[in-house]
Amino acid sequence: MEEFFVDPSRANFDAFKALPRNTPINMLNLIRYRERAVYPAGHSHEPRGLTGREAYAEYGRTSEPIFSRVGGKTIWRGQFEAMVTGPAGAGEQWDLGFIAYYPSAAAFLAMITDSDYKQAVVHRQAGVLTSRLVRFAPLEVGKGFA
Secondary structure: OOOOOOOOOHHHHHHHHHOOOOOOEEEEEEEEEOOEOOOOOOOOOHHHOOEHHHHHHHHHHHHHHHHHHOOOEEEEEEOOOOOOOOOOOHHHOOOEEEEEEEOOHHHHHHHHHOHHHHHHHHHHHHHEEEEEEEEEOOOOOOOOOO
């Protein structure tokens, strides 16, 4: 049975908060959309019948001012083509992948606690079937893979 992840678990979020907050971070995002967005009952977008992709686009549009204000920027974006190493099957297929840079973990935390962001994230929750959000510390880039 496939497990779905849209928001962080308490344990994962606590582990994130325990890491240094004053260093730059890169956040790898892997997104699989719902076929149809699922909004909370009574939400203004609920009766529109948006696709998951459309709801996620609305999340991007409404969260971008906050993302930019905290110094965030997308440094890589791609479309999934094939799993080369790893499990095969629908559970590991993604509609969108991107890496978001933040000048610090504190900037990321400022974004997700912003009141306007909390309104925007409803679109993400409505449009995403499952996702992965993985924190990386940026390293110096060199030749080869090491």
